Amino acid sequence: DTAIVLFNRDLRVHDHPALAAACERAGQVVPLFVLDPSIPGDARHGFLLQCLADLRASLRQLGGDLVVRQGDAVAETMKLAGEVGAAAIHASADVSSLARRREARFAEERIEFLRHPGVTVVPPDALRPSGGGDHYRVFTPYWHAWLRHRHRPVLPPPHRVRLPSGLAPGRLPRPGTDPAMPGGESAGRERADRWLRQFLAGYADGHDDLAGDRTSRLSPYLRFGCVSPLELACRAERSEDFVRQLCWRDFHHQVTYAFPRINRENYRHRERRWRHDRDALCAWRRGMTGLPIVDAGMRQLLAEGWMHNRARLIVATYLVRRLGLDWRDGARHFFQHLLDGDVANNSGNWQWVAGTGNDTRPGRGFNPLRQAKRYDPAGAYVRRYVPELADVPGAKIHEPWRLPSLPAGYPARLDGTDG
Ligand code: FAD
Numbered sequence: 189d190t191a192i193v194l195f196n197r198d199l200r201v202h203d204h205p206a207l208a209a210a211c212e213r214a215g216q217v218v219p220l221f222v223l224d225p226s227i228p229g230d231a232r233h234g235f236l237l238q239c240l241a242d243l244r245a246s247l248r249q250l251g252g253d254l255v256v257r258q259g260d261a262v263a264e265t266m267k268l269a270g271e272v273g274a275a276a277i278h279a280s281a282d283v284s285s286l287a288r289r290r291e292a293r294f295a296e297e298r299i300e301f302l303r304h305p306g307v308t309v310v311p312p313d314a315l316r317p318s319g320g321g322d323h324y325r326v327f328t329p330y331w332h333a334w335l336r337h338r339h340r341p342v343l344p345p346p347h348r349v350r351l352p353s354g355l356a357p358g359r360l361p362r363p364g365t366d367p368a369m370p371g372g373e374s375a376g377r378e379r380a381d382r383w384l385r386q387f388l389a390g391y392a393d394g395h396d397d398l399a400g401d402r403t404s405r406l407s408p409y410l411r412f413g414c415v416s417p418l419e420l421a422c423r424a425e426r427s428e429d430f431v432r433q434l435c436w437r438d439f440h441h442q443v444t445y446a447f448p449r450i451n452r453e454n455y456r457h458r459e460r461r462w463r464h465d466r467d468a469l470c471a472w473r474r475g476m477t478g479l480p481i482v483d484a485g486m487r488q489l490l491a492e493g494w495m496h497n498r499a500r501l502i503v504a505t506y507l508v509r510r511l512g513l514d515w516r517d518g519a520r521h522f523f524q525h526l527l528d529g530d531v532a533n534n535s536g537n538w539q540w541v542a543g544t545g546n547d548t549r550p551g552r553g554f555n556p557l558r559q560a561k562r563y564d565p566a567g568a569y570v571r572r573y574v575p576e577l578a579d580v581p582g583a584k585i586h587e588p589w590r591l592p593s594l595p596a597g598y599p600a601r602l603d604g605t606d607g
Pocket of ligand 1 (some may be wrong): 438497498522538
């Protein structure tokens with residue numbers, strides 16, 4: 189018999205429970221990806237297309253192929269199921285409202301639909317707080333439960349993918365522009381190998397150093413599932429600090445699974461009043477707020493489709509606390525430009541910063557200038573992304589308003605305060 193494996197944000201052949209199960213149970217397997225033209229192209233589009241090209245190459249090496257169709261995922265999958273006489277569809281379970289709606293539609297079709305783990309280290313519905321409730325609202329108890337969880341085994345790629353004969357694989361569009369990082373499982377695994385070897389040991393001390401840029405930058409690969417989060421967690425076991433970050437990712441996914449409206453509504457339903465100020469929002473987006481550490485982060489985002497975590501915290505806090513603007517405006521801009529932009533991590537972190545999410549200390553102070561001096565003491569990060577300030581020496585770069593005159597082209601401070 190024949191089974192379809194519907195790929196989505198699990199674009200790999202290593203440690204892929206859905207692919208492994210289909211290859212084990214069915215005589216013939218059709219790996220499928222459906223490009224949905226109704227989902228607007230964004231920063232991630234080129235990265236996605238590279239991921240698909242790489243996945244197709246890997247599947248071909250295993251004797252199979254990646255079948256690509258365009259249109260609505262459910263309609264196209266069912267159409268293909270009819271053409272090849274498939275008896276089952278295997279897919280990795282996901283948490284966003286879009287993915288959940290898709291799963292619900294498949295469940296109504298007259299075909300066996302099987303959901304598999306693989307998008308997170310621990311499946312989003314695997315841990316339940318002992319005090320009741322369907323998910324954890326606070327990170328630390330989740331972390332303790334997460335550490336105790338017994339994992340499924342990490343799976344090798346299947347030996348062979350047997351495709352039904354006479355199937356047209358379908359054309360893959362060429363990426364319009366090359367993304368700042370190469371997409372795909374091969375590039376992701378290479379990056380993981382190199383980074384784990386060279387930098388994992390220094391992660392605890394170096395991950396907050398803005399200019400040092402010592403974090404893994406694996407987030408786009410995790411976003412598209414080019415790298416298995418479980419395999420990564422196992423390989424990185426000796427650094428608790430790093431594994432904890434993967435747990436944060438799982439944490440936001442299990443919140444999103446329980447609260448799929450996370451990108452639209454305040455998770456804790458705290459009423460906050462936000463200011464409306466289009467000019468301020470525009471200045472923030474462009475990296476022209478007059479606060480160098482904020483501008484450096486925002487320009488890194490525009491230049492690379494990625495931003496250091498410490499900078500994300502600084503620019504997000506600045507938007508919601510200094511400028512008093514709605515976190516959703518910030519999250520939308522991030523989502524549009526980040527290669528790793530995903531609903532759970534983006535909205536979860538924005539709500540955490542805005543104090544509308546699961547932060548246990550939502551009112552705590554956070555001074556961007558103090559952060560700048562602590563995490564970019566010599567100003568090297570700012571100098572890299574804000575060329576107007578490149579000639580300002582040392583830490584003075586963080587307070588250009590103290591210079592005899594502002595460097596040409598650099599704006600005065602938008603928030604007007606001093607400190
Ligand atoms: P590393 O430090 O090497 O960490 C390894 C992995 O752990 C990351 O790739 C990521 O998958 C996960 N991780 C690390 N920190 C977090 C965190 N705070 N929350 C959840 N997972 C984490 N991350 C995204 O993947 N997508 C987003 O859309 C996103 N939006 C964010 C928005 C804001 C306002 C903030 C403050 C953080 C956001 N993050 C997001 C989390 C974090 O900033 C990035 O995951 C991290 O910077 C990616 O770089 P890295 O791969 O080098 O991380």
